[in-house]
Amino acid sequence: MTEAAAASIVSHHADFASFNELCHDQFDDLITRLRAAGWPQDNANFARWAPALLAGQGACNGGEFGNAIFGRQPMGEADRIPLGDDGTTEHRNMLCDHLLSAPHMRFCSTHISYREVPGGRTDQLAAALSKMEQYDAAGDTVITAGDFNAQLDWGRMDAYYSSSVNTPANGRNTGHYHELDDNNPACPGVGIATDYGATGGAACGNPPKIDFIFVREDRIAPGTTYSAEVIGPGPCETSTTSGISCGARLPESLPKCGQAYCSDHSILIGRVTVLQ
Numbered sequence: 530m531t532e533a534a535a536a537s538i539v540s541h542h543a544d545f546a547s548f549n550e551l552c553h554d555q556f557d558d559l560i561t562r563l564r565a566a567g568w569p570q571d572n573a574n575f576a577r578w579a580p581a582l583l584a585g586q587g588a589c590n591g592g593e594f595g596n597a598i599f600g601r602q603p604m605g606e607a608d609r610i611p612l613g614d615d616g617t618t619e620h621r622n623m624l625c626d627h628l629l630s631a632p633h634m635r636f637c638s639t640h641i642s643y644r645e646v647p648g649g650r651t652d653q654l655a656a657a658l659s660k661m662e663q664y665d666a667a668g669d670t671v672i673t674a675g676d677f678n679a680q681l682d683w684g685r686m687d688a689y690y691s692s693s694v695n696t697p698a699n700g701r702n703t704g705h706y707h708e709l710d711d712n713n714p715a716c717p718g719v720g721i722a723t724d725y726g727a728t729g730g731a732a733c734g735n736p737p738k739i740d741f742i743f744v745r746e747d748r749i750a751p752g753t754t755y756s757a758e759v760i761g762p763g764p765c766e767t768s769t770t771s772g773i774s775c776g777a778r779l780p781e782s783l784p785k786c787g788q789a790y791c792s793d794h795s796i797l798i799g800r801v802t803v804l805q
Contacts (some may be wrong), residue, residue, distance in 0.1 A: 605627045712754075
């Protein structure tokens with residue numbers, strides 16, 4: 530999995546990369562592979578880690594488990610923001626950092642709880658959005674990626690999506706953010722599904738989309754476009770769990786672990802030109 534992930538980061542000339550549910554030994558291996566590929570500008574300053582489960586708490590063969598971000602350019606001091614206690618041992622968080630060359634350019638990764646309890650999904654979604662707005666009020670441009678464990682047409686997400694995004698599959702929005710796949714003509718206001726292991730209740734007849742890349746609408750450079758693509762089952766096969774063809778996906782495939790895909794989430798790649 531780390532070999533495929535590092536190769537994808539390099540081949541797509543990514544400026545940032547976000548990982549959720551990562552083992553620390555995978556984090557270390559990604560650092561090694563990206564260094565060897567010559568991807569970071571500074572080999573000693575391009576990776577950040579935030580544990581969600583500490584060593585010995587039941588994951589990763591006894592190692593730490595959490596979120597990570599990687600930046601091609603050198604980064605500053607990271608913010609690790611706790612998002613609330615959902616009653617489990619996993620400490621949900623939001624990991625953010627800025628570029629040394631552009632201190633107001635921030636990239637964040639988050640993994641929201643699936644539990645609808647006090648301190649769980651709804652509260653954590655609100656906390657993450659509040660932090661994004663705090664950064665914006667301080668003059669920062671923020672790109673936030675991750676597994677939000679919520680479908681975009683749920684009321685919990687209305688405060689995220691810009692009110693200019695108003696489609697049959699995604700209406701009622703009151704926010705200020707664009708998700709980088711929300712102008713995809715295959716499913717306007719939504720984009721391509723990312724959680725192909727789940728079924729039902731999603732827009733445009735797709736399995737759910739719960740992985741997003743958000744940027745505030747007034748931080749998108751005027752006269753530019755934004756987009757996103759999904760690397761899922763493919764390039765020439767159809768997932769038996771989703772029934773979605775691979776035609777809309779990039780000419781890559783998720784790695785397999787034996788006969789099954791190593792993850793039930795697709796890889797989401799976004800492109801946007803932002804103001805700093």
